[in-house]
Amino acid sequence: MSYYFVVVSPSDTPLFEYTFGTSKAGGNGQAHFRNGESSRYMNQFIVHATLDVVEEVQWLSPNMWLKVIDNYVPTNSHISCFMTGTNVRFMLLHQPSSSGTAAGSRASTLSSSSIAQNPTSPQTEEAIRQFMTEVYEIWVKTLMNPFYKIGDEIKSPIFRTRVAAAGRKWL
Amino acid sequence: MSMPPSAASTTYSNSSYSEGFRPSMHSSNPSFAGAGLRLPSNRKTIYDRNLNRSRNAELSRASFAFLFMEMVTHAQRKIKSVSDFEKKLNEQGYPLGMKLLDLLLYRSSPAGSATSTSTPAVRPLRILPLLTLINNKLYPLLFSRPADSLEQDTQDASKYMIIDNTPLTNTYISVPKEMNQLSVAAFIAGIIEGVCDGAGFQCKVSAHNQGTDVWPNRTVFLVAFDESVMERERELERQGVK
Numbered sequence: 001m002s003y004y005f006v007v008v009s010p011s012d013t014p015l016f017e018y019t020f021g022t023s024k025a026g027g028n029g030q031a032h033f034r035n036g037e038s039s040r041y042m043n044q045f046i047v048h049a050t051l052d053v054v055e056e057v058q059w060l061s062p063n064m065w066l067k068v069i070d071n072y073v074p075t076n077s078h079i080s081c082f083m084t085g086t087n088v089r090f091m092l093l094h095q096p097s098s099s100g101t102a103a104g105s106r107a108s109t110l111s112s113s114s115i116a117q118n119p120t121s122p123q124t125e126e127a128i129r130q131f132m133t134e135v136y137e138i139w140v141k142t143l144m145n146p147f148y149k150i151g152d153e154i155k156s157p158i159f160r161t162r163v164a165a166a167g168r169k170w171l
Numbered sequence: 172m173s174m175p176p177s178a179a180s181t182t183y184s185n186s187s188y189s190e191g192f193r194p195s196m197h198s199s200n201p202s203f204a205g206a207g208l209r210l211p212s213n214r215k216t217i218y219d220r221n222l223n224r225s226r227n228a229e230l231s232r233a234s235f236a237f238l239f240m241e242m243v244t245h246a247q248r249k250i251k252s253v254s255d256f257e258k259k260l261n262e263q264g265y266p267l268g269m270k271l272l273d274l275l276l277y278r279s280s281p282a283g284s285a286t287s288t289s290t291p292a293v294r295p296l297r298i299l300p301l302l303t304l305i306n307n308k309l310y311p312l313l314f315s316r317p318a319d320s321l322e323q324d325t326q327d328a329s330k331y332m333i334i335d336n337t338p339l340t341n342t343y344i345s346v347p348k349e350m351n352q353l354s355v356a357a358f359i360a361g362i363i364e365g366v367c368d369g370a371g372f373q374c375k376v377s378a379h380n381q382g383t384d385v386w387p388n389r390t391v392f393l394v395a396f397d398e399s400v401m402e403r404e405r406e407l408e409r410q411g412v413k
Binding site for chain 1: 208216217218220222266269270272273274275276277292293294295296369370371403407410412413
């Protein structure tokens with residue numbers, strides 16, 4: 001599974017971006033999107049299109065964790081969203097690794113409920129929820145920095161390391 | 172109170188500046204040297220600290236009074252009117268409210284929420300939950316007690332009043348006669364406005380002195396929500412969202 005994580009401000013400005021791959025089931029933490037090089041801008045495009053869906057559901061559910069709210073069929077991508085109290089959105093695009101490739105032979109022996117293969121299983125959802133909750137904690141700590149101004153890009157290398165660690169731990 | 176500037180700067184450079192932090196851009200820490208990041212001497216960054224406040228770890232009232240006095244003095248410079256003054260204080264509180272909202276929601280979720288399976292805190296969707304959050308959660312976080320009362324304007328449904336009989340900001344600030352309209356609680360009004368705006372409820376919050384014989388510092392925070400918020404409120408009411 002490959003992941004693209006982005007923090008989007010209430011005014012739709014990206015504050016933080018991070019692309020990574022699964023570290024579970026023999027993954028090396030590298031992203032392998034099936035649309036290759038074009039995934040770099042396609043992922044941004046898909047996630048931003050999802051923001052419309054977020055706006056439709058955000059006032060109907062008081063939960064922060066909004067689960068998988070959209071998918072993009074051509075690349076088999078699923079988008080999950082976590083919304084903070086200040087309407088900052090954590091968006092995670094996840095794309096299962098395509099079967100039949102080099103990784104596929106190994107992945108096919110795993111059960112269908114494994115996080116790497118089934119993007120809509122309850123296990124995957126739970127793993128993403130845990131990931132989001134952990135990022136939320138790191139993000140609140142960023143807010144507590146008196147030198148961080150609301151709406152600024154998050155540049156702290158420690159924030160990045162912490163998000164990467166959360167990604168390795170849960171996804 | 173009036174320390175000579177030379178003495179103040181000497182103390183500063185002797186103790187904290189040279190030992191605690193390294194002012195040069197060349198950090199001794201190799202891993203972050205390229206990013207120009209400097210770590211405190213004990214290597215603990217803000218990310219290493221726990222967000223949940225330990226019990227009874229409260230700040231001293233004296234230090235708050237001192238800092239707030241300085242803020243008021245700072246805001247007093249280059250102002251044309253009392254409303255200018257209040258606007259400046261309001262602007263100082265506003266970012267604080269924006270940041271406090273998420274800290275508040277984080278803390279109201281079960282401790283160590285990353286590991287527990289129970290649901291985290293919920294975002295306020297309607298006006299009433301938002302105002303109760305301010306009254307019963309934000310106020311205790313800031314002042315260790317809830318606000319004294321929450322009322323709705325009888326004529327205008329978009330106006331609410333949060334009433335504080337003894338605002339901490341006004342306790343140690345005496346206002347001169349020619350500025351008797353001024354309420355330094357505009358700072359708290361700014362915090363409240365920041366929380367509301369952050370949650371997506373655009374509004375204007377102002378502080379008004381309404382002293383009584385029993386409570387000479389009694390302050391009313393008038394929260395006036397935008398028409399767009401009221402429109403959404405009606406729509407959510409119709410859809411039965413709580």
